[in-house]
Amino acid sequence: MSIWDWDYVWEAMPYLYQGAIVTVQATFLGFAIALVLGLVFALVRQSQNRIISGVMAEIVEFIRSTPLLLQIFFVYFVGPQFGIVIPAWTAGIGVLGIHYAAYCSECYRAGIENVDGGQWEACTALNLSMARAWRVIILPQAIPPIVPSLGNYFIGMFKDTPILAAIAILEMLQRAKNFGAENYRYIEAITMAGALYLLFSLVASVIVQMISLWLNRRYHLQ
Amino acid sequence: MSDPMVRFENVTKSYGALTVLDQLNLDIERNEKVSIIGPSGSGKTTVLRMLMTLERINDGVIWVDGEPLTHMDRNGTMVKASERHLRRVRGKIGMVFQHFNLFPHMTALQNCIEAPVSVLGLSRAEAEARAAELLDMVGLGDKKGHFPIQMSGGQKQRVAIARALAMRPKVMLFDEVTSALDPELVGEVLNVIRQLGAEHDLTMLMVTHQMGFAKEFSDRVCFFYGGKIAEQGPPDKLFNDPDNDRTRQFLSAVLEAG
Ligand SMILES: Nc1ncnc2c1ncn2[C@@H]1O[C@H](COP(=O)(O)OP(=O)(O)OP(=O)(O)O)[C@@H](O)[C@H]1O
Ligand SMILES: [Mg+2]
Numbered sequence: 001m002s003i004w005d006w007d008y009v010w011e012a013m014p015y016l017y018q019g020a021i022v023t024v025q026a027t028f029l030g031f032a033i034a035l036v037l038g039l040v041f042a043l044v045r046q047s048q049n050r051i052i053s054g055v056m057a058e059i060v061e062f063i064r065s066t067p068l069l070l071q072i073f074f075v076y077f078v079g080p081q082f083g084i085v086i087p088a089w090t091a092g093i094g095v096l097g098i099h100y101a102a103y104c105s106e107c108y109r110a111g112i113e114n115v116d117g118g119q120w121e122a123c124t125a126l127n128l129s130m131a132r133a134w135r136v137i138i139l140p141q142a143i144p145p146i147v148p149s150l151g152n153y154f155i156g157m158f159k160d161t162p163i164l165a166a167i168a169i170l171e172m173l174q175r176a177k178n179f180g181a182e183n184y185r186y187i188e189a190i191t192m193a194g195a196l197y198l199l200f201s202l203v204a205s206v207i208v209q210m211i212s213l214w215l216n217r218r219y220h221l222q
Numbered sequence: 223m224s225d226p227m228v229r230f231e232n233v234t235k236s237y238g239a240l241t242v243l244d245q246l247n248l249d250i251e252r253n254e255k256v257s258i259i260g261p262s263g264s265g266k267t268t269v270l271r272m273l274m275t276l277e278r279i280n281d282g283v284i285w286v287d288g289e290p291l292t293h294m295d296r297n298g299t300m301v302k303a304s305e306r307h308l309r310r311v312r313g314k315i316g317m318v319f320q321h322f323n324l325f326p327h328m329t330a331l332q333n334c335i336e337a338p339v340s341v342l343g344l345s346r347a348e349a350e351a352r353a354a355e356l357l358d359m360v361g362l363g364d365k366k367g368h369f370p371i372q373m374s375g376g377q378k379q380r381v382a383i384a385r386a387l388a389m390r391p392k393v394m395l396f397d398e399v400t401s402a403l404d405p406e407l408v409g410e411v412l413n414v415i416r417q418l419g420a421e422h423d424l425t426m427l428m429v430t431h432q433m434g435f436a437k438e439f440s441d442r443v444c445f446f447y448g449g450k451i452a453e454q455g456p457p458d459k460l461f462n463d464p465d466n467d468r469t470r471q472f473l474s475a476v477l478e479a480g
Pocket of ligand 1: 237240242260261262263264265266267268269
């Protein structure tokens, strides 16, 4: 028996492909939630109302200091005991999104706080509405500089998707493992999964860099 | 119509235990050009920031154009102004900052049309035409498409002036608008302010360290000291024959520094 058998590679390919689609979908959907919800968290956090902003800070801290896996178990296994039944896919993507939203919100916060205070003063002096000031003046300056760190969380979330296997979602790594178990041979499938993760991460980081460059150029920032 | 354009009535401002302005009373007439001078920390900037509603006041009332800015009438009693009331009244006021505070991601033209379109509701075309006119007036007709980073300090400050004027304020506030500029760029900004004073019906309130300009340009100069107006009067009197010792000391110190 050779160490590396190409027959297994070809055999595992369609199987892993199915898993790769699930992994990529989960990453994109989950990260879309994280981006939007993270921004909402960050904006609520900026509220003038100390109580609202304080509660938001606590929620973010709570999410960040408990394990992702526990949060997924909580929603998927504990929920039904209280009559809250959420399908695995929805629960998995939702929790991934919320978990990473907490991290993204801290990125947004850093970006927002880095915008020069004089920009807010100019908005007031020009009588812009709060909504307009956020949307047209503050966020376009706050977000481009934090794209690289948001991108890190994008890749981080991608690498966390195998956790979905815990609630019976057949993502790429789980499929590789199953393939190995069925054939009493793991090396090809697991190696291939590893290579695919690496490939996706590299592609993703190139895309993030391109978005970052484009945004900075679009908004004439340094 | 004899209301002053701006009235500070017993206005007090403090940060914690530090009283920055103590029962300030100051009236500024329509079209009047008033300069504020005084040592660092005497509360000059604070006066402008309160009027621009960038700072809340602790006591007293500020009036603009005959109506209260910091307060509003509710069933016959004066209550603290709501955000809505503030927005309406501060529309009469424009401000130019020491550090320009231009929007760096917008061109000179975009800087000047953002608020007219989104706040005043002008059409884009109208706003652009007006902004172009104002940029021409400040001598930057050829820089409309430039971003702040592509301009000199003097040019940025002139864009900032055009941007404030685009909102058609009745009162313009200038806070040391030439202090962040290289000396050779000060003149071009002061010229624009001069021209504004001559050609527009504007009440102007400026904090400045340019004594020469204050003397030539203002109708009245207020010397602030320790959160109070220590002395005020026409520039000739205040600069040449001040009554107050502190004024005299301040002026000689400033003259020595050049
Ligand atoms: N946000 C703040 N918190 C606490 N103290 C403040 C704040 N802003 C201003 N002060 C204090 O208020 C006083 C008046 O400040 P202000 O900026 O009005 O002075 P100024 O006359 O404009 O001085 P300068 O010539 O240095 O600009 C100073 O003692 C300053 O330290
Ligand atoms: Mg000042």
